[in-house]
Amino acid sequence: MIRTEKLLMLALLVSVTSSMLYKRYKPRWPTLSSSSAASSSSSPSQMLQMRKQLDAAYKSKSRFGTRSKLARDTCRAHPLTLELEPPLKLADQCATVSVLSYGCRGGCSSYSQVDPRNATNIIHSCSCCQPLRFMISIALLQCRNGHNLRVPFKEVLACSCRPCYAEEATKDYIRFDDLLSKPAVDTPLPIG
Incomplete structure (x- = not known):
C-alpha cells in the first residue's frame, strides 16, 4: 500500500x-515539425x-541541484501542551495533568530528479523534521491518597531536517498530532 x-x-x-x-x-x-x-x-x-x-x-x-537551492527548511521546536494521563491501573486514583513541552514541526527540502548518469533512474532526496536532542522530564500527577505519581516524558530541545527512510520511519514514527492526544507513558515510576 x-x-x-x-x-x-x-x-x-x-x-x-x-x-x-x-x-x-x-x-x-525546439519543436518537431508536423512532417517529422x-x-x-x-x-x-x-x-x-x-x-x-x-x-x-x-x-x-x-532548479535542481544542491539542497540549499530548494525550499528553505522551516523545521523548528514548537511549544505544545501534553495531557499526561495515569496508567489504567491508577486511572480512578490519580488526576490527569497538563504540561508544557516541545515537539518538532515544519517543512524540509525534498526532491526527485532524473539521474544524469542514467536517465532510467530517479534520484530522491528526502528529509524530515525530527528531534535532534531531547531530555526526559518528570511530571507529577496528584493522587487521592495524597501522594504524587512521577511520570516521565520526552521533551524536545532541538529539531533538524534529517534524512527520512520509509523503513525506519514506520518503526518509531509519531505524528505531531499524536503527541497532542496520547498519554506519554503507560507505566508509572514509583509513587513518592
Missing part, C-alpha cells in the same frame, strides 16, 4: 513538473541532436 502511494505521488510530481517545465521553457525548446513529428522516418541522429538541445536548455536554468 505504501509503495502504491509513493508511485502515485511520483507520477503526480512528474506530471506537474513536466507541464511546469514545458510552460517555462516552451519558447526556447514522432514518425518512424526520424533518424536517431536527429533525435539525439534534439535531446542535446533540450538538455542544454534545461541545464541553463535548472
Whole structure:
C-alpha cells in the first residue's frame, strides 16, 4: 500500500513538473515539425541532436541541484501542551495533568530528479523534521491518597531536517498530532 502511494505521488510530481517545465521553457525548446513529428522516418541522429538541445536548455536554468537551492527548511521546536494521563491501573486514583513541552514541526527540502548518469533512474532526496536532542522530564500527577505519581516524558530541545527512510520511519514514527492526544507513558515510576 505504501509503495502504491509513493508511485502515485511520483507520477503526480512528474506530471506537474513536466507541464511546469514545458510552460517555462516552451519558447526556447525546439519543436518537431508536423512532417517529422514522432514518425518512424526520424533518424536517431536527429533525435539525439534534439535531446542535446533540450538538455542544454534545461541545464541553463535548472532548479535542481544542491539542497540549499530548494525550499528553505522551516523545521523548528514548537511549544505544545501534553495531557499526561495515569496508567489504567491508577486511572480512578490519580488526576490527569497538563504540561508544557516541545515537539518538532515544519517543512524540509525534498526532491526527485532524473539521474544524469542514467536517465532510467530517479534520484530522491528526502528529509524530515525530527528531534535532534531531547531530555526526559518528570511530571507529577496528584493522587487521592495524597501522594504524587512521577511520570516521565520526552521533551524536545532541538529539531533538524534529517534524512527520512520509509523503513525506519514506520518503526518509531509519531505524528505531531499524536503527541497532542496520547498519554506519554503507560507505566508509572514509583509513587513518592
